[in-house]
Amino acid sequence: MAVQVKPVTPYSIPFSVSIQQPPLLVGKAGVLLRVSLKNTANQNSMDNLNSLVTPFVMLASIGALCGDTVNPVDSDLIMTDNPKIITPHTIEWIFNECNMDERALVILVHFLLTAHDEDPITEVAIVRQNSMGKLAPLASDPKMFDPYPPIWPDLPFALDINKDFYENFTVIATFKQNIKQDDAATIEGELLTWATAVAMGAYGVAPVSPERCSMLLDESILVFDNEIEWGIIRFRGHPSAIHGLINAFVVIHHNIAPMLEVIVE
16 A cells, blocks of 8 residues: 555644544545534534535545545545434534545545534544544644645556646547547536536635635536547636546546546646
8 A cells, every 4th residue: 555645734724623543544444524513513504514525525536536645446435324413513424435545634624614614613523434543633734835635646648737827727638539428428527526626615725715716617518529628717726626637537537438638728
């Protein structure tokens, strides 16, 4: 197993975050997320929190959070059960088949930071299910520029990212063969999953609030024979969001349609 890098957030988190020491998110284990609120938990607070936990789950489910330590094809997270109120102030989520880079955890915590304004949080605990592992506070370093899972190093297609891309850019993916209609719809679903999470602030740039680090789609995803073209505008997220997109393309390459190249310009 590759060496896992411990998660570190550059944000000043206004609530306690305790995490089990690695391995936590790797190995297809069950993981528990427990969020304790200042006020009594109710359906509204649970729905608000779940609306921000869900994009993290979806981002993980497409392989975007594999980093450089978990093969994208094997990277996953499944949430089969709805969250539950387990004490008057605490809500619990169960993540199954959890297998991703440990640094993905900061994305989840940053989503909870967004929820904190509406439903004040006092404590977050993230642990392996049925485990008595030691807990420690999530590390924080305001000088940490890139806390997010990196790009998978063994790409099966050529990659060209314009290092000077700014807030408006285009993603062009070239496939080995013309894209079938059913495959095009599946690929579009994977890409829109990534886009939704990024638009909701998955890749915040500290100290700017994560929800302000968003983006917009310029137009619909266009399919031309063996190419997909996609315009992004008003991109305010961290550049590592593109790493998550490329990781998702690796899964698309292996599971849906083989690819030749991805260009970000």
